[in-house]
Amino acid sequence: MQLIECPWCGPREEVEFSYGGQAHVPYPDTPGELTDEEWARYVFFRDNTRGRFAERWHHSAGCRRWFNAIRDTATYRFERVYRLDEPRPVTP
Amino acid sequence: MSPRTPGADLPEHPDFLWRNPEPKRSYDVVIVGGGGHGLATAHYLAKNHGITNVAVVEKGWLAGGNMARNTTIIRSNYLWDESSAIYEQALKLWEGLEEDLGYPILFSQRGVLNLAHTLQDVRDSVRRVEANKLNGVDAEWLEPDEVRKVCPIVNTSADIRYRVLGATYQPRAGIAKHDYVAWGFARRASEAGIDLIQDCEVTGFATDGNRVTGVRTTRGDIAAGTVALCAAGHTSVLTDMLGIRVPVQSHPLQALVSELLEPVHPTVVMSNAVHVYVSQAHKGELVMGAGVDSYNGYGQRGAFHIIERQMAAAVELFPVFARAHLLRTWAGIVDTSPDASPIVGRTPYDNVYLNCGWGTGGFKATPGIGWALAHTIAHDEPHPNVAPFALDRFVSGALVDEHGAAAVAH
Numbered sequence: 001m002q003l004i005e006c007p008w009c010g011p012r013e014e015v016e017f018s019y020g021g022q023a024h025v026p027y028p029d030t031p032g033e034l035t036d037e038e039w040a041r042y043v044f045f046r047d048n049t050r051g052r053f054a055e056r057w058h059h060s061a062g063c064r065r066w067f068n069a070i071r072d073t074a075t076y077r078f079e080r081v082y083r084l085d086e087p088r089p090v091t092p
Numbered sequence: 093m094s095p096r097t098p099g100a101d102l103p104e105h106p107d108f109l110w111r112n113p114e115p116k117r118s119y120d121v122v123i124v125g126g127g128g129h130g131l132a133t134a135h136y137l138a139k140n141h142g143i144t145n146v147a148v149v150e151k152g153w154l155a156g157g158n159m160a161r162n163t164t165i166i167r168s169n170y171l172w173d174e175s176s177a178i179y180e181q182a183l184k185l186w187e188g189l190e191e192d193l194g195y196p197i198l199f200s201q202r203g204v205l206n207l208a209h210t211l212q213d214v215r216d217s218v219r220r221v222e223a224n225k226l227n228g229v230d231a232e233w234l235e236p237d238e239v240r241k242v243c244p245i246v247n248t249s250a251d252i253r254y255r256v257l258g259a260t261y262q263p264r265a266g267i268a269k270h271d272y273v274a275w276g277f278a279r280r281a282s283e284a285g286i287d288l289i290q291d292c293e294v295t296g297f298a299t300d301g302n303r304v305t306g307v308r309t310t311r312g313d314i315a316a317g318t319v320a321l322c323a324a325g326h327t328s329v330l331t332d333m334l335g336i337r338v339p340v341q342s343h344p345l346q347a348l349v350s351e352l353l354e355p356v357h358p359t360v361v362m363s364n365a366v367h368v369y370v371s372q373a374h375k376g377e378l379v380m381g382a383g384v385d386s387y388n389g390y391g392q393r394g395a396f397h398i399i400e401r402q403m404a405a406a407v408e409l410f411p412v413f414a415r416a417h418l419l420r421t422w423a424g425i426v427d428t429s430p431d432a433s434p435i436v437g438r439t440p441y442d443n444v445y446l447n448c449g450w451g452t453g454g455f456k457a458t459p460g461i462g463w464a465l466a467h468t469i470a471h472d473e474p475h476p477n478v479a480p481f482a483l484d485r486f487v488s489g490a491l492v493d494e495h496g497a498a499a500v501a502h
C-alpha cells in the first residue's frame with residue numbers, strides 16, 4: 001500500500017486519507033456578480049491533468065486535517081506535500 | 093505418444109477480421125479512439141448513412157482501453173427520461189446486434205437486480221421502477237423472497253449487517269462478450285471500407301479559426317472534414333490540446349475475476365450500499381467490480397484496498413463465495429462527469445464532436461451512442477437521443493442527475 005506523507009503526522013497508509021480534488025480553486029471574490037457561465041466554471045469544471053497535479057488531501061482517519069499535494073496522475077507518485085497556508089511549490 | 097511439431101495440428105490461421113491499412117492523408121471523418129464507441133460510430137456511419145471515407149485512429153491496439161476492461165453489464169433502468177431514451181434504444185439494438193454484425197457477441201439477457209438495503213434505497217428504487225415503466229422500460233420491484241427466487245445465492249437472511257429489503261429487477265438486462273462486440277463492429281466497419289488505424293496516437297490538431305482541419309498523429313498528419321472524439325478516459329488530454337474545457341475527471345476503475353467455477357450465479361446483482369456488483373461470465377469466472385478509486389488517475393491501475401473492499405462486500409452478500417480465489421484484477425481509466433451522465437455533441441469548434449463522460453457505464457450504450465453519434469455527424473445536428481447531453485447543460489443547469497442509477501452500478 002502506498003504511504004502518503006501527512007505534513008503533520010508523517011507517512012501513513014493510503015487508506016487513512018481521502019481525496020479532495022484540484023487544489024487552489026478559490027471561492028469567487030464577487031459571487032453576486034458572476035454570470036451563469038462563470039458559476040458553471042467554478043462549480044463543475046476542474047482541470048483533469050495527466051501528469052503533475054496540485055490537489056487536496058484529507059487525513060480523514062488520522063489528524064483530520066487538510067493539506068495539499070503535488071502528485072503525478074500518471075504514476076500516482078506524490079512529489080510534494082504542503083500545508084494549506086503554504087504557496088504552491090514551484091516544481092521543475 | 094509420437095513426437096510432433098508443436099502447433100502442427102492447429103488449423104490454418106483464421107481470416108483476419110479487419111484490414112490494417114496505412115493511414116491516407118485525408119478523410120471525411122476522423123474518429124479519435126478505437127474503443128467500442130469509436131468502432132460503433134464507424135459501423136453506423138457506413139451502415140445508416142453510407143459514409144465510408146472514415147478513419148478510426150487508435151493510439152494502442154483496437155479496443156484495448158475500457159472496451160477490453162469493462163464488466164459488460166447492459167441495462168437501461170436509469171431514472172430520467174433523457175437517459176431512458178438513449179439506454180433503452182441501445183438495449184433494443186443489443187437485442188438485434190448479433191444479427192446486424194453477423195458475429196457472435198454472447199449477449200445473454202439474464203436480468204439485473206439492484207438491491208435495496210435501507211428504507212431510502214427502497215423509496216428510490218420503487219420510484220425508479222415506476223419511472224422506468226412510464227418510459228416503457230421493463231422493471232419490477234421484488235420483495236426479498238422474490239429476490240431469493242431470482243438469485244438463490246444472495247444472502248437475504250436477517251442476520252446480515254445490511255439486510256436486503258428488496259430489489260429492482262430488469263429481466264431484459266444482461267451481459268455480452270466485450271471483445272467480440274468490438275471485433276464484430278470492427279469487422280463490419282472495415283468491410284465497408286473504413287480504415288481502422290492502430291498504433292496511431294493523436295498528438296495535436298491543426299486548426300483554422302473555428303474549424304479543425306486535421307489531426308497530428310504519431311503516423312503523420314491526417315486531414316479531416318469532421319472530427320469525433322471518442323477517447324473515454326483520455327478525453328481531457330485531447331480537449332486540452334484544443335483549449336476546450338470539459339467537466340470530466342479521469343479515475344481508475346478496477347474490476348476482478350475469480351477462478352473458473354461451475355455455474356452458480358444466474359443473473360447480475362448490484363448493490364450500491366454494500367458496494368459491489370457481481371455476475372458470472374460465460375466461461376465461469378465471477379466478475380466483480382465497484383466504484384472508482386477516489387483520486388484522479390491515468391495509470392490504468394488502482395489501489396489494492398479497493399479490491400479488498402469489493403471482495404469483502406461480495407462475501408457479505410454471497411457467503412458461498414467465501415472460498416473462491418481471486419484470479420486477476422485490472423483497471424481502466426474512466427471519465428466521470430458531475431451528473432453521472434455522458435457529455436455528447438457540439439464543441440466550440442464547428443466540425444468537432446465530443447463523446448465522453450460515460451464514466452463507469454458506457455459499455456451498455458455502445459450501439460446506442462454509435463447510432464446517435466453517426467447520425468449527429470452525418471446530419472451535422474445532434475440526434476434527439478444525445479441532444480439533452482450537450483456540454484452547455486452545465487451552464488444552463490439542465491443536468492441529468494443519474495447518481496442514483498449509476499454509482500457502483502455500471
Ligand SMILES: Cc1cc2nc3c(=O)[nH]c(=O)nc-3n(C[C@H](O)[C@H](O)[C@H](O)COP(=O)(O)OP(=O)(O)OC[C@H]3O[C@@H](n4cnc5c(N)ncnc54)[C@H](O)[C@@H]3O)c2cc1C
Pocket residue numbers: 124125126127128129130149150151152153154155156157158159160161162163164165166292293294295322323324325326327330345346347381422423424425426450451452453454455456457502
Ligand atoms: C473496470 C471497468 C468496468 C466497467 N464496467 C462497465 C459495465 O459493466 N457496464 C457498462 O456499461 N460500462 C462499464 N464500464 C465503462 C465502459 O467500459 C466505458 O464507458 C466505455 O468502454 C467507454 O467507451 P469506449 O469503449 O469507446 O472506451 P475505450 O475502450 O476506453 O476507448 C477509447 C480509446 O481511445 C483511445 N485513445 C485515447 N487517447 C487517444 C489519442 N490521443 N489518440 C488515439 N487514440 C486515443 C484509447 O487508447 C482507447 O482505446 C466499465 C469500465 C471499467 C474500466
Ligand SMILES: [Zn+2]
Pocket residue numbers: 006007008009010059062063064065
Ligand atoms: Zn495527519
